Amino acid sequence: GQSLEQPSEVTAVEGAIVQINCTYQTSGFYGLSWYQQHDGGAPTFLSYNALDGLEETGRFSSFLSRSDSYGYLLLQELQMKDSASYFCAVMRGGQNFVFGPGTRLSVLP
């Protein structure tokens, strides 16, 4: 079968850096995506990694190690508006996406 694991909650203060880890176990792995979801809102796409290494997009970076079945999302210069749930999602063959359980990030002033 397939499974993804993420920490359920992370708390940090404004201006800090936080890392949200994701480990996965799946067949037919193509890549790892990250989505952000505010309470009551729709998930929004943040990043995608198909190859090992770090991808940087503004304050957010995402990392993938295929050999370790591991990735993380790095958020820098945290802002209050970053308080949300963050989901990693594995893209498998056939455009089938499996989402993790999500990490709830709380940013404190």
Add this chain to the structure above:
Amino acid sequence: DTGVSQNPRHKITKRGQNVTFRCDPISEHNRLYWYRQTLGQGPEFLTYFQNEAQLEKSRLLSDRFSAERPKGSFSTLEIQRTEQGDSAMYLCASSLSGGGLLGNQPQHFGDGTRLSIL
């Protein structure tokens, strides 16, 4: 780009009734996905279309669930004989195709339809 639109936003119905939800994707997107999300969980994949063809359906999806995308534009998701366990947020997403194995076309999600079974 008007975004992905889902209707209705909320649906309350009695157990045993049939319900139908509609999703209007971003107009140029040929891929359309349906997910189910319960509180505190990530979206759970239900099914996916490329144009009008339903290419994949989750094994978790019982035969009470059916989805269509008759003209490759909007899609409907129907649940027959609803049960308490069907209460959830039903999310639709759309994307372009392409990008290959190394690329990825991000999915754009609608705000969802919240289903409550009494």
